[in-house]
Amino acid sequence: MTRSTISLATSAEDHRIARLAALAIGLALVDAAIPSPLPGVKPGLANIVVLLVLHRHGFAAAAWVSLLRVVAGSLILGSFLSPSFVLSLSGALASLLSLNLAYRLPARWFGPVSHSILAAIAHLAAQLGVVGLWLIPFSGLAYLAPFFAAAALLFGSVNGLVAARLLQADEAPLPAEEAQAARA
């Protein structure tokens, strides 16, 4: 292999974000492959990764992973800078904003499930806003909104549950895993 002449100084944090973003991009591709009865209704599996990152590494890392997923995912799917990219980006920005707020709710009562549902609804609201104001103004969108919202609740809950389950699983890691994580 040719030795690269460019070298960027990267930190362990960068590597972690890149690894997690790659995971999110992979799940975004799975998402895109799943057939959907209504255009725009997708499980949003990549958001599980974003939720995990939010809980483990904080908001900044989650924002990085989410936005990298949007940009790199669109490059892979060939939708970069297309209307569907704008929809994806606006949804991601809105759900990050709502996560930033929802994350501050008392953790005793509100867990990943709440964060996930709130993010899903913010995602939907931003997308409907973009569609209504820019892409298809005066469409019969209002009649479809409840179906989209029901999907947001369903998939938001499921993704939140998955994230909560995964977070619960690594709450008490074994010493061996801890050592391995430190080495990685």
Next chain:
Amino acid sequence: MKVFAAASLIKSGDWLTMAAAAALIAWLALAPWRQGGAERVVIRSGGQVFADLGLLRDRSISVPGPLGISHIRIENRRVRVASDPSPRQYCVKQGWLERPGESAICLPNQVSVELTGRVKLYDSLNY
């Protein structure tokens, strides 16, 4: 550790979030049908406004025209031409009008009925 302890994964506030989201869905499902209902009916005769009435009270109105009397019926926030002396009875066959902007025109008798809402959908209609 249990394989899937769903109950402990969902905290009490999460149920609240789910309930709020469900309420939002219900509201979204009802909203498009609730808004934009007709509020008033404008009845014209010979180009002049004969009556401008609210739809809340059920009643019958008799409107005179060149051919005779047209009977208009307001019922259940809807309106229709109940009978009319016009030969082809188009306006009567139109039946109940319920949305703003809908109208029935009995041309030979020069009587028209038009529903209006809070939002005026059209400035004018041309046939």
